[in-house]
Every structure is written in structure tokens, then in C-alpha cells.
Amino acid sequence: MLNLRKTFLGVVAACLGIAGAAKADEMDEILKRGELRVAVQSQGAPVSFVNKKGERTGLAVELAKMMATDLGVKVVFQDYDWKGLIPALQAGKVDMIAADMTPTPQRAAQLLFSRPMFYQETVAVALKDSPAKSFQDLNKSGLNLGATQASSYGEAIKRFMPQATLKEFAGGTAAVAQALSAGRLDGAVSDLGNVSNFVREFGNLKILDGVITREPLAFAVQANHFHLKHWLDNYVELITADRRLDKQVEYWWNSSAWEKDHK
Amino acid sequence: MVERYWNIVVALAPFLWKGFLETLIVSLVGVVAGSLLGFLIGVIRSQRVAGLTGLLGAYIHCLRGTPFLVQLYLFYFVLPNTGISWLSWDSRTAAFVALSIYTSSYVAEIVASAIDAVPVGQSEAATAVGMTRLQRLWHVVLPQALKLTVAPMSGVYVMIIKSTAILSVVGISELTRQGEIAILRYPRDILFIYGVIAAIYFLYCYPVLRFARWMEKRVGSARPTELD
Amino acid sequence: MSWILDFYNYKIVAQYLDRFATGMAATLTAAGISLVLSVLLGILIALVMLSKKAWLRRPVAAYVAFIRATPLLVQIYLVYYGLPALLPFAKSWSDMAFGVAALTLNSAPYMGEIIRAGIESVPRGQFEAAKGLGMTYPQRLRYVVLPQAFAITLPPLLGQTAVLIKDTSLLSIITVFEFTSAGILLNSERVRPNESFLTIALGYLAIYLVVLLLTNKARAALAGPAWNAGGR
Numbered sequence: 001m002l003n004l005r006k007t008f009l010g011v012v013a014a015c016l017g018i019a020g021a022a023k024a025d026e027m028d029e030i031l032k033r034g035e036l037r038v039a040v041q042s043q044g045a046p047v048s049f050v051n052k053k054g055e056r057t058g059l060a061v062e063l064a065k066m067m068a069t070d071l072g073v074k075v076v077f078q079d080y081d082w083k084g085l086i087p088a089l090q091a092g093k094v095d096m097i098a099a100d101m102t103p104t105p106q107r108a109a110q111l112l113f114s115r116p117m118f119y120q121e122t123v124a125v126a127l128k129d130s131p132a133k134s135f136q137d138l139n140k141s142g143l144n145l146g147a148t149q150a151s152s153y154g155e156a157i158k159r160f161m162p163q164a165t166l167k168e169f170a171g172g173t174a175a176v177a178q179a180l181s182a183g184r185l186d187g188a189v190s191d192l193g194n195v196s197n198f199v200r201e202f203g204n205l206k207i208l209d210g211v212i213t214r215e216p217l218a219f220a221v222q223a224n225h226f227h228l229k230h231w232l233d234n235y236v237e238l239i240t241a242d243r244r245l246d247k248q249v250e251y252w253w254n255s256s257a258w259e260k261d262h263k
Numbered sequence: 264m265v266e267r268y269w270n271i272v273v274a275l276a277p278f279l280w281k282g283f284l285e286t287l288i289v290s291l292v293g294v295v296a297g298s299l300l301g302f303l304i305g306v307i308r309s310q311r312v313a314g315l316t317g318l319l320g321a322y323i324h325c326l327r328g329t330p331f332l333v334q335l336y337l338f339y340f341v342l343p344n345t346g347i348s349w350l351s352w353d354s355r356t357a358a359f360v361a362l363s364i365y366t367s368s369y370v371a372e373i374v375a376s377a378i379d380a381v382p383v384g385q386s387e388a389a390t391a392v393g394m395t396r397l398q399r400l401w402h403v404v405l406p407q408a409l410k411l412t413v414a415p416m417s418g419v420y421v422m423i424i425k426s427t428a429i430l431s432v433v434g435i436s437e438l439t440r441q442g443e444i445a446i447l448r449y450p451r452d453i454l455f456i457y458g459v460i461a462a463i464y465f466l467y468c469y470p471v472l473r474f475a476r477w478m479e480k481r482v483g484s485a486r487p488t489e490l491d
Numbered sequence: 492m493s494w495i496l497d498f499y500n501y502k503i504v505a506q507y508l509d510r511f512a513t514g515m516a517a518t519l520t521a522a523g524i525s526l527v528l529s530v531l532l533g534i535l536i537a538l539v540m541l542s543k544k545a546w547l548r549r550p551v552a553a554y555v556a557f558i559r560a561t562p563l564l565v566q567i568y569l570v571y572y573g574l575p576a577l578l579p580f581a582k583s584w585s586d587m588a589f590g591v592a593a594l595t596l597n598s599a600p601y602m603g604e605i606i607r608a609g610i611e612s613v614p615r616g617q618f619e620a621a622k623g624l625g626m627t628y629p630q631r632l633r634y635v636v637l638p639q640a641f642a643i644t645l646p647p648l649l650g651q652t653a654v655l656i657k658d659t660s661l662l663s664i665i666t667v668f669e670f671t672s673a674g675i676l677l678n679s680e681r682v683r684p685n686e687s688f689l690t691i692a693l694g695y696l697a698i699y700l701v702v703l704l705l706t707n708k709a710r711a712a713l714a715g716p717a718w719n720a721g722g723r
Contacts, residue, residue, distance in 0.1 A: 044447040052448070054278060078354070078434045083675055087340035087684040088434070092351070110682040149663060149672065150679030167586070170663035170672070171568075172443065174450040181451070182572055201451045263448070327650070328699030330657045330671070333692040340684055344498075372650075418559075422654075425562045439562065457568050461561040468560035 026225045030095055036068040037076045039085050039094040044173055046193045046252040047100045051262035059252035060219075063117060064098040066244065067235060082150070086111065089222060096228065097220040100191065102152050112223055114232035116216035118249050120191040122156050124208040125180065125199065130187070134209035138187040139163045146176040146188040153189040156212045161189075177202060193253060271452055272459065275445045282441030283463055289437060290424045292359050297366025297423070298416070304367060305374025306400070319371070326368035332429050335361045339433040354433040362423065362430075369419045377408040410482040417475030421468045438463060504686050507677045514673035515694060521587065521659045521669065522698075525594035526652055532595060533602025534637075540607050555600040563661055567593040571665045590662040598655050605647045609640030642710060649706045653699050670694050 030036055040048050040061060048058040056077050068075035080088050085097050089111065100120060103113035124135035124145075132138050138145060139161040147153035149168040157166045164186075169175045173190055177198040180188045189212065190198075199205045221228045239245040251257050308319045326334065339357040342350040352360065381404050389399040431440035442460040446453050496502070504511075539551045558566065570593040575582045581589075613636050621631045660671035671691055678687035 042444050042447065044450075049447055050278075050444045052274070079431075079436060079440075080434050081431055083678060084340075084432045084434070086678075086682050087336070090684065091340045091343040093339075093343075093354075104680075106681050146666070150675050167666040168663075168668070168672070169666055170675075172447075174443075174446045174453055175664065177450050178453045178572070184571075198450055201449075324699070324703070325696065327653055328696045329692040330660055330695055332660070332671075333688050333695070336684070336688045337692075341688070344685075421559060428562055428564065439564070454568065454572055457565045461565040464562055464565075465557070465560045469556060472556065472559055 025227045026095065026222070027227045027231060030071070030073060030228075033073070035074050035076050036064070036071060036096075037078060037094040038064045039078050039080055039088045039097045039099070040064075041082055041085055041099045042079055043082070043100065044194050045197050045262070046258055048098075049262075057262060059118065059248060060098040060100065060217075062248055062252070063245075064096075064219075066239070066248075067232075070235075082148075086220075089220060092222070095221065095225075096232070100217050101220060102215045103218045103220075104152075107220070110223060111220040112225060112229040113218040113220050114229060115236045116218050117236060117245075118217055118253060120193065120215050120217055122153060122189060122212040122215065123192050123195055123210070124161075124187055124189050124212060125177075125195045125205055126187040126208055127180065127183070128204050128206045130206070132187065132208055135160065135187075135189075135212050136210065138208070141165075143186040144184075146179055146185040147190070148173055148176060152213075152215060153191075157189050160212050173198070177205070181205060196256070268452075268455060271449055271455065274448075275456070275459070278441045278445060279438065279459070279463065282436060282438035283467075285435060286424070286427050286437040287467070289358055289362065289430060289435065290420075290427050293362030293366050293423055293427070294420050296359065296363035298370050300363060301367035301370025302374050304371035306378065306405075308371060309375045309378040310396075310400075323368045323371055326365055331361070331365050331426050332432065334365060335429060335432060354430075354435055357433055358427075358430045358435050362427065365426070366419065366423050369422070370416065373412050373415045373419065374408070377411040378404055380411055381407045413482065414475045414479035417471050417478070421471050424468055424471075425464065499685055499689055500683060501686075503677070503681055503683055504690050507673060510673040510676060511670065511690065511694065514668055514670040517587070517662075517667055518656070518659045518670040519698070521590050521594060521662060521667065522652075522656045524591050525598055525659075526655060528591070528595040529598035529602050529655070530606075530648075532599035533604075533606050536599055536603030537607040537610060540603065541610065555603065558597055558600045563593075563597050563658055564664065566597050567661055567665060570596065586662075586666045589665055590659070590667045593665075594655065594658060594662070597658070598651065601651050601654075602648070605644045605651060606640060608647075609644035610636055612643050613639045645706050645710050649702060652702055656698055656702070657695060 024032075040056065042049055042056075046058055048056075048060050051057050056079075061077070064077075065075050078088065078094050085099055085101070086107070088094050089097050097111075101107070101113075103116075107113070124132075124138055126132050126138065141163045143164040144167050145157050145161060145164045146167045146169055147157055149170040151168075154166055154168050157164065167179075167185060169179065173194050176185070176188045176190065179185050181202040181204055187208070192207075192211075195207055199207055219232055221232070236245070304319055304322070307315060335357070338361040339352065339354065342352075385403055385407070386399050389403045394402065427435075427437050428439035430437055431443070436444075438460060442456055446456050449456060536551055536555065539547050540555075542548060567590070571589050574589065574592065575584075584592075617635055617639075618631060621635045626634065659667075659669050662669055663672045663675075674687040674691040677690070678684055
């Protein structure tokens with residue numbers, strides 16, 4: 001009897017649960033709230049940074065703003081550092097992560113990734129007077145190569161320059177560039193956008209020949225937010241078709257046109 | 264050269280000012296709330312109530328033995344995973360709570376040792392005139408003990424002010440965070456910008472330390488005692 | 492047991508045990524060496540601060556104020572980039588050496604402050620009695636003042652040591668792979684925040700508790716049970 005009652009209650013609860021879920025999924029939540037909450041990381045131009053006017057901008061940020069406009073909601077940015085991004089999403093503090101995140105198998109096991117928004121090219125950088133011409137020349141024992149802590153750049157060094165010693169900096173890419181420029185490193189690995197920025201800033205650096213990896217970058221949502229994930233995929237399709245994505249990528253990624261507006 | 268640095272300072276001033284205000288607010292809330300909580304815990308601990316002493320000791324040891332970063336992380340990211348909705352805080356609330364609790368562990372120890380530093384004879388004399396335990400504490404012991412806490416407490420405040428630099432993990436744009444964002448605009452001047460940030464912290468913290476020194480000379484300071 | 496795996500999957504942590512061990516070794520090395528060096532430097536600072544010579548005291552007081560009122564993060568960067576420019580032989584130092592240098596310079600003023608308070612708490616009469624017995628200044632320090640001061644200052648020294656141990660986590664900004672870095676690595680590769688951060692917390696708590704135990708042992712051994720009993 002007791003079992004029967006339990007079953008009955010269970011069924012009722014399940015029905016209510018399903019009904020509730022069908023009524024309000026994460027997309028409804030966003031529309032009802034009138035806010036799209038986006039986790040970003042200010043890791044530097046041109047993906048995500050704060051410009052001279054104090055506004056948050058960059059390729060990933062502008063894409064998120066575009067999405068919010070098309071949805072008719074306000075966009076709210078939450079700025080975390082790299083290690084805070086995924087926990088913030090998992091704890092439900094934000095609806096999605098808009099950062100230069102590679103959808104690795106391990107990450108995809110915990111989150112849902114959209115289709116790639118854009119691609120980044122990982123390159124190596126060295127001092128101007130370094131004998132190295134291409135990134136392969138850095139694959140020598142005794143050389144110290146820098147990358148940001150726990151990044152895919154560090155992975156690239158391990159995989160493609162295994163002879164050299166990897167030095168991981170917890171302080172972000174600017175710290176890596178500073179260490180390289182000050183002669184504490186023989187080379188460093190980061191994405192092309194960031195590196196070009198640093199080469200212009202520090203007079204004594206040069207980009208080495210060869211693209212080490214070409215990585216897809218995608219936005220992430222919680223593992224059970226299928227509606228939002230499909231909405232994002234559809235959005236990529238759509239803005240590819242109407243060339244808005246191309247325009248953004250061209251402006252931020254493939255040229256330095258953004259510099260005179262934002263630097 | 265000097266002009267370049269001056270231009271950077273001018274360009275960054277509004278952002279650093281905003282960051283400083285954030286640091287100021289968060290640290291003040293942490294210090295005030297943490298001191299109240301810590302005071303309460305310290306007083307209770309000094310009364311040697313069976314059972315409570317061990318429990319509060321564990322509280323203090325856990326908070327002092329683990330990095331603040333980890334505590335902050337647990338408050339902001341892990342507590343919401345328990346599914347209890349009122350434990351799901353925004354970054355401000357989480358920062359305030361975590362900082363206050365962290366502060367309380369240090370304050371509690373200072374208060375407890377200050378109470379212990381008040382000569383036993385005082386309390387005994389108060390018993391002799393027929394005061395109850397609470398009266399003794401309130402009228403005799405605490406007024407003397409509180410004076411002793413001022414100097415060591417200032418040291419803790421300065422430590423707390425500097426600890427707020429970690430709050431960027433949960434999305435608080437305090438002084439260090441603003442500096443780091445600025446460094447991305449001027450990557451070549453990373454050392455200079457960190458120097459400017461250090462100077463701002465110094466301007467905030469140094470008067471507190473001077474005040475502590477002055478108070479210490481006037482009223483003496485409590486020697487922190489063993490925790491258990 | 493599955494609810495434990497949901498919340499804290501120790502199987503994943505086990506896969507990273509070697510990284511955590513490497514990190515722990517670096518943390519203990521950095522904290523251990525810095526502790527010894529900063530206590531020694533701290534004694535020196537305490538003696539200078541107690542001396543009556545202003546030309547000696549002023550610069551040291553300025554250094555102490557600078558360290559106490561600025562964040563460690565900045566101090567580490569300054570040592571990492573500034574020291575090689577100042578001392579050419581430091582160019583060949585390892586990252587760990589820079590880390591230890593920065594932590595020592597940071598920790599010594601706090602140690603000095605604690606030791607100064609300890610020395611001041613030794614009654615003046617004892618010092619004078621030792622003088623009367625014909626002890627030299629180093630002898631008075633070594634046999635009369637420092638042992639007592641040390642026993643008195645052990646609890647605050649423990650507190651400062653706990654801070655020092657936790658501060659080693661900042662060395663990751665100059666590429667030292669210490670205990671926190673191992674947790675960050677786990678979180679980055681496997682996206683398991685609970686496993687990462689709880690393991691970090693447990694690791695530091697374990698070190699803290701060992702240090703706490705050792706302090707209590709040292710206190711009893713140093714000053715003897717009679718001294719402790721005579722306390723309060």
C-alpha cells in the first residue's frame with residue numbers, strides 16, 4: 001500500500017516536473033528575464049578586452065552583443081578569469097561562455113559547445129635577434145618556452161616542441177610577453193591575434209614562421225541546455241549566410257582595422 | 264619617457280579609481296562584518312564552553328589553514344551545486360560573505376587572546392563584589408581587552424585589504440583586476456602598472472599601519488596565544 | 492558510494508596524484524627554505540628595529556612598511572624582473588630561487604615584528620642579570636633572550652608560517668609548478684572544479700595541521716613543561 005502511494009506520488013511529481021520543464025526551458029528563462037548573461041574573460045585584444053573608453057569589446061563580445069540584440073534582450077557581461085569561466089557556467093551564474101575556448105573532448109564531456117564561431121592560429125614568437133626562423137627551430141633542449149598556465153598553447157609546446165622546457169605563467173599572456181621581452185624566455189606560444197598585438201607593442205619580438213595548430217573556438221552552454229545549444233548552432237549558420245560573421249572576423253581577426261577605433 | 268608614463272597614468276586614472284572604490288567598499292564590508300562575527304566567536308571561545316571550544320577551534324583552523332582563493336571558490340561556485348536556492352549568491356554577496364568569514368577567523372583569535380591577557384585578578388575581584396559571569400565580562404574584562412585588540416587588528420585589516428585582490432575570480436572588478444585589464448592595453452608597461460597599483464595599495468594600507476603603531480605605543484598590544 | 496563520485500570523483504584525483512606530489516614537493520621546498528631564511532632575516536630586522544641607531548633603523552623601517560602595505564603579487568614581479576637587473580649573477584637563478592627570494596623578502600618583516608615583540612616580552616632584569624654574570628651580547632642573546640622569545644613567539648610564528656605556506660601558491664605567476672598549479676591543471680584538463688579545489692584545500696590543510704602539531708611539540712621541548720605550566 002505504501003509502495004503504491006509512493007509510486008503514485010512519484011508519477012505525479014514526474015508529470016509536474018515534465019510539465020514544468022516543457023513550460024520553461026533555459027531559452028524561456030532568458031526571454032522572461034530579458035537578459036542574456038554571458039561569461040567573458042578579459043584576456044586581451046582582439047577577442048575580448050576593455051577599450052580606451054572603458055567599454056567591453058572584441059570579437060567574442062561583439063558576437064554575444066549581436067545575439068542579444070537579435071533576441072531582443074539585454075546583454076549582461078560577467079568578467080571572470082580563465083579558471084572561473086566553466087565553474088560559473090556550471091553553477092548557473094551565466095547562460096553561456098563567450099571566450100576563446102577550444103572544445104576539447106574533456107571540456108565537451110562537461111559542457112555543450114556550439115559549432116565553431118571562428119578559428120585561431122597558434123604561432124610561436126621569439127626575440128628579434130633569435131636565430132630561430134620557424135617554430136620548429138625552437139624544438140631544442142635547453143630552450144625555455146613560455147605559455148599561459150593550463151592553456152592549449154602549453155599543450156602545443158608539449159606536443160610540437162617536446163625537446164624544449166615548458167614554462168607556464170599563471171599571470172596571463174602579458175606576463176609571458178614581458179618575460180620573453182626581458183630575456184627570461186627563448187620563445188613563447190600564443191594565438192596569432194594576441195601575438196601580433198604584442199609584437200607591435202614590444203619592439204624586440206618577431207613571429208616565427210609556421211602555424212602550429214589551427215583550433216576551432218566555440219561558445220559553451222550547460223550540459224543539459226539543448227535549446228540554447230541548437231539556437232547557437234542555428235545562429236552560426238544564419239550569420240554565416242548573411243555574412244555578418246565574416247565581417248566581424250575580418251574586422252577583428254584578419255586585420256588591424258579595430259585598432260584605430262578601440263586602442 | 265616620463266611623458267609616456269604620465270600619459271599612461273592619465274589614461275588609466277578613471278579605471279584605477281573605479282577599481283579602488285570597489286576595493287574600498289568590499290574591504291570595509293569584510294572588515295566590519297568579519298570583526299563583528301569574529302568578536303562574537305572570540306568571546307565565546309574565551310569562555311571555554313565545553314564542546315563549543317573544539318568546534319570553534321576547528322572553524323578557525325580550517326579557515327586559516329586553507330587559501331582564501333579556495334574558500335571564495337567554494338562559496339561562489341560549489342554552494343549553488345547543493346541545490347539550495349538561497350545559497351546561490353551573486354558575486355558581490357559571495358565576496359562579502361567569504362571575506363567576512365575569512366576575516367572572522369583572524370579577529371576571533373585576537374579577541375580571545377586579548378581577553379586572556381586581562382589579569383585574572385580583575386575577574387576575581389569582580390566576582391568578589393558579586394558580579395555575575397556576564398557582568399564581569401561586559402563591565403570588567405571586555406573594556407580592557409578591546410583596547411589591546413586595536414593594534415593587531417589593524418595588521419589583519421591590511422591583510423584583508425590585500426586579500427581582496429583575489430576577488431576577480433568571482434567577477435569583482437577591484438583594483439588589481441582593473442590593473443590587469445590595463446596591462447592588456449599597455450603590455451610593455453606591466454612593471455610600471457603593477458608599480459602604480461602597489462602605490463595605491465600603499466596609500467590605503469600605510470595609514471592603517473601607522474595608526475596601529477601609534478595605538479600600540481599608547482595601550483599596548485595583545486600577544487596572540489595558542490589556538491588550542 | 493556513487494553520491495561521493497558525483498560530488499568528488501577521487502578516481503580522477505588519483506590520476507593526477509603524481510602531479511599533486513610534484514606540486515606538493517615544490518610548495519614544501521619553497522615554504523621550508525623561505526621559512527628558515529625569513530626567520531633568520533627576521534631576527535636581524537628585529538635587532539635593528541630595537542637598536543637606538545636611527546641611521547640603521549630608518550631604512551629598515553621603510554623596507555618593512557613597503558612590504559607590509561603592498562601586495563605580494565607585485566613584490567614577486569618586482570623581484571623576478573628587478574633582481575637580475577640589480578644583481579647580474581641572479582640572471583642564472585632558477586624560477587624557484589626567485590620565488591624563495593621574493594617570499595623571504597616578503598615574510599621577513601612579519602617574522603621580525605613577531606620576534607621583536609617576543610624579545611621585548613623578556614623581562615629587562617634577566618638581561619641585566621646575564622650582563623652581571625659577565626655574558627657577552629651574543630651570549631645573552633643566545634642563552635637568555637632568544638630561547639624565551641622563541642617559545643613565546645611560537646604561536647604567532649605558526650600563524651605567519653601558515654600564511655607563508657598559502658602564499659607559495661602565488662609563485663605560479665613566475666612559472667613555479669606548485670600545489671595549486673596541480674589543481675588548476677586538473678580543472679583545466681578535466682573540467683572538474685570540485686575535485687580540483689577541494690583537493691587543493693585538503694592539501695594545504697594537511698600541511699597546516701602538521702605544522703601545528705610540530706609547533707606544539709617544539710614548544711614543549713624548547714621551554715620545558717615547567718615554563719609552560721607557569722604561563723597563565
